[in-house]
Amino acid sequence: MIMKNKDLEYFRKMMTRWQEDLYKQSDVTFTDLQEPTVKAIDPVDQASLEETRAFTLRIRNRERRLIGKINQSLARIEEGTFGICDMCGKKISVQRLKARPVTNFCITCKNKREELEETIGM
Numbered sequence: 001m002i003m004k005n006k007d008l009e010y011f012r013k014m015m016t017r018w019q020e021d022l023y024k025q026s027d028v029t030f031t032d033l034q035e036p037t038v039k040a041i042d043p044v045d046q047a048s049l050e051e052t053r054a055f056t057l058r059i060r061n062r063e064r065r066l067i068g069k070i071n072q073s074l075a076r077i078e079e080g081t082f083g084i085c086d087m088c089g090k091k092i093s094v095q096r097l098k099a100r101p102v103t104n105f106c107i108t109c110k111n112k113r114e115e116l117e118e119t120i121g122m
């Protein structure tokens with residue numbers, strides 16, 4: 001066991017709740033998008049409507065990605081690989097996981113990756 005059961009349970013609960021919140025939020029956003037578009041006579045209104053729509057879509061995409069990440073992390077809890085760094089296989093500190101539960105990397109590898117991404121422009 002990589003992590004104490006108590007900690008695992010904490011993360012499982014926390015991420016399940018987080019996911020539920022996100023689902024609820026994206027439901028709301030979805031309904032917003034579904035609403036019949038007000039026939040905007042003013043082109044300015046039309047433009048800002050499009051802007052709002054694009055913005056909502058961006059947020060929805062981000063939410064969907066996050067939900068996916070949380071799903072992955074929950075699966076990792078089930079598999080018993082939660083809290084292990086994908087790159088070096090070492091334990092990720094509970095402190096770091098509490099700040100960023102969906103991370104797959106320890107802080108050292110995360111920093112290395114960021115350096116790499118900057119260098120090769122990923």
Ligand SMILES: [Zn+2]
Pocket residue numbers: 085086087088089090105106107108109110
């Ligand atoms: Zn690592």
